[in-house]
Amino acid sequence: MVAQWGIRISCAAKSHSGAQQVAPSRPPARDGATAHSEKASALTDTTDQTQSQKIDLAEIFQSSGVKEVLEELDRELIGLKPVKDRIRETAAFLLVQKARVELGLSQETPTLHMSFTGNPGTGKTTVALKMAGLLHRLGYVRKGHLVSVTRDDLVGQYIGHTAPKTKEVLKKAMGGVLFIDEAYYLYRPENERDYGQEAIEILLQVMENNRDDLVVILAGYADRMETFFRSNPGFRSRIAHHIEFPDYTDEELLAIAEHIAEEQNYHLSPDAEAALSEYITLRRKQPHFANARSIRNAFDRARLRQASRVFSNAKGPVDAHTLSTIEAADIRASRVFRGGLDSDPKGMPTGSVKEDT
Amino acid sequence: MRVTQGTFSFLPDLTDEQIGKQIEYCLEHDWAVGIEYTDDPHPRNTYWEMWGNPMFDLRDPKGVMMELEECRKANPDCYIRINAFDNARGVESVVLSFLTDRPEVEPTIEMTRTERNGRSVGYTHIVRR
Numbered sequence: 001m002v003a004q005w006g007i008r009i010s011c012a013a014k015s016h017s018g019a020q021q022v023a024p025s026r027p028p029a030r031d032g033a034t035a036h037s038e039k040a041s042a043l044t045d046t047t048d049q050t051q052s053q054k055i056d057l058a059e060i061f062q063s064s065g066v067k068e069v070l071e072e073l074d075r076e077l078i079g080l081k082p083v084k085d086r087i088r089e090t091a092a093f094l095l096v097q098k099a100r101v102e103l104g105l106s107q108e109t110p111t112l113h114m115s116f117t118g119n120p121g122t123g124k125t126t127v128a129l130k131m132a133g134l135l136h137r138l139g140y141v142r143k144g145h146l147v148s149v150t151r152d153d154l155v156g157q158y159i160g161h162t163a164p165k166t167k168e169v170l171k172k173a174m175g176g177v178l179f180i181d182e183a184y185y186l187y188r189p190e191n192e193r194d195y196g197q198e199a200i201e202i203l204l205q206v207m208e209n210n211r212d213d214l215v216v217i218l219a220g221y222a223d224r225m226e227t228f229f230r231s232n233p234g235f236r237s238r239i240a241h242h243i244e245f246p247d248y249t250d251e252e253l254l255a256i257a258e259h260i261a262e263e264q265n266y267h268l269s270p271d272a273e274a275a276l277s278e279y280i281t282l283r284r285k286q287p288h289f290a291n292a293r294s295i296r297n298a299f300d301r302a303r304l305r306q307a308s309r310v311f312s313n314a315k316g317p318v319d320a321h322t323l324s325t326i327e328a329a330d331i332r333a334s335r336v337f338r339g340g341l342d343s344d345p346k347g348m349p350t351g352s353v354k355e356d357t
Numbered sequence: 358m359r360v361t362q363g364t365f366s367f368l369p370d371l372t373d374e375q376i377g378k379q380i381e382y383c384l385e386h387d388w389a390v391g392i393e394y395t396d397d398p399h400p401r402n403t404y405w406e407m408w409g410n411p412m413f414d415l416r417d418p419k420g421v422m423m424e425l426e427e428c429r430k431a432n433p434d435c436y437i438r439i440n441a442f443d444n445a446r447g448v449e450s451v452v453l454s455f456l457t458d459r460p461e462v463e464p465t466i467e468m469t470r471t472e473r474n475g476r477s478v479g480y481t482h483i484v485r486r
């Protein structure tokens with residue numbers, strides 16, 4: 001019995017149940033729901049049988065691949081403890097919810113829509129990708145892909161343009177997760193004819209009616225999201241999980257830099273590490289600081305400087321060590337050490353250009 | 358008269374669940390799925406109206422089913438079919454096509470044979486409503 005349940009979960013995660021994937025013309029109460037309510041009424045008759053039925057959660061945790069995703073999350077993302085804790089909690093909740101449905105203790109799909117709030121570069125997009133994989137393995141979305149959009153992908157330029165645009169995106173997101181970055185830009189109260197409102201209405205409808213077909217994650221700055229929710233209570237009421245992404249500490253950012261370097265078979269010399277530490281402290285005080293993304297960009301530029309240094313210094317054949325070492329000079333050449341931004345046009349040491357979007 | 362056409366012409370009409378599974382199969386094979394409709398089921402009418410563009414970048418049949426649903430709403434008294442186009446070099450044609458919907462009252466298709474010289478026969482079809 002127990003093993004069988006475990007297998008059914010992993011099957012649901014690998015493919016999908018036919019009854020859920022089709023029949024858009026049917027009312028929201030689907031086959032699944034009917035089956036469950038039958039089960040619920042059966043519960044009153046055959047209580048003994050149901051009570052003796054047992055479900056091995058640990059087994060499912062293993063066999064569904066949920067454990068694997070959580071371990072990956074732990075390994076690949078530095079820091080983010082509160083986020084990881086929340087995700088583990090959510091995974092446990094969804095696992096238990098599945099088991100409860102199986103035993104006829106509850107009937108409905110829990111609300112899965114989420115909001116990820118935090119400053120740029122704190123890992124929201126990266127975690128959303130993992131979340132999609134997690135929901136897929138738990139059997140809550142059929143395919144588990146992530147479709148990442150912003151206002152421009154949803155909202156049109158003229159009357160009649162918005163609804164088809166939004167629907168096009170929704171069609172692609174079906175069976176997976178729709179990630180709306182900087183979701184608050186959908187709402188522009190200063191312009192009462194703004195087409196964003198149309199996209200909002202379609203989204204709200206789909207979030208309510210297609211709960212088995214897709215999960216929506218809204219992402220952005222915490223304060224603006226709060227304002228957005230206040231003016232659009234429909235969203236707040238449809239979102240069950242709010243996850244906050246804190247800024248990284250300097251130490252975490254250094255660890256992230258090392259992690260990024262390692263990913264690409266580079267390493268930092270001890271001097272380079274010290275230089276990067278200084279870089280991080282300076283960079284944080286400058287405009288358009290974007291946490292881990294600023295670090296990734298800094299590393300990309302250091303890599304370019306390293307290449308040009310190695311190339312012009314090479315007097316003969318070079319070895320793997322030379323090709324993969326980032327030296328302090330590669331970091332210290334950054335304009336950040338001279339009060340500017342790396343992305344500034346030459347000779348303009350003030351922060352007027354947005355580093356990244 | 359029950360008009361039949363396409364891949365599953367020998368079967369009873371497909372349910373939405375069965376249509377969804379066929380679409381799943383198409384998407385798995387990277388075929389572009391198109392929805393077409395017409396009120397003229399004449400066998401020589403190959404040019405049905407397209408309901409939007411063919412869909413090739415979806416992951417899940419639900420996206421196609423949403424369009425099919427819209428098409429049904431907009432054209433309640435039409436024939437609707439789903440075509441799947443395989444763009445693989447050397448194939449480059451429709452590889453699957455089946456009816457999903459038919460009008461409540463279907464027209465009759467009448468066939469006339471005309472004897473011609475040398476025992477050859479001409480066939481003419483007329484759609485009668």
Ligand SMILES: Nc1ncnc2c1ncn2[C@@H]1O[C@H](COP(=O)(O)OP(=O)(O)O)[C@@H](O)[C@H]1O
Nearest residue numbers: 077078120121122123124125126256292293296
């Ligand atoms: N905890 C982390 N560990 C390692 N790399 C990270 C971490 N958080 C973010 N990154 C990297 O930083 C970059 C920006 O992250 P992203 O998820 O796009 O942030 P956001 O969506 O919050 O702006 C990505 O390249 C990602 O790989």
Ligand SMILES: [Mg+2]
Nearest residue numbers: 121124125181
């Ligand atoms: Mg992002």
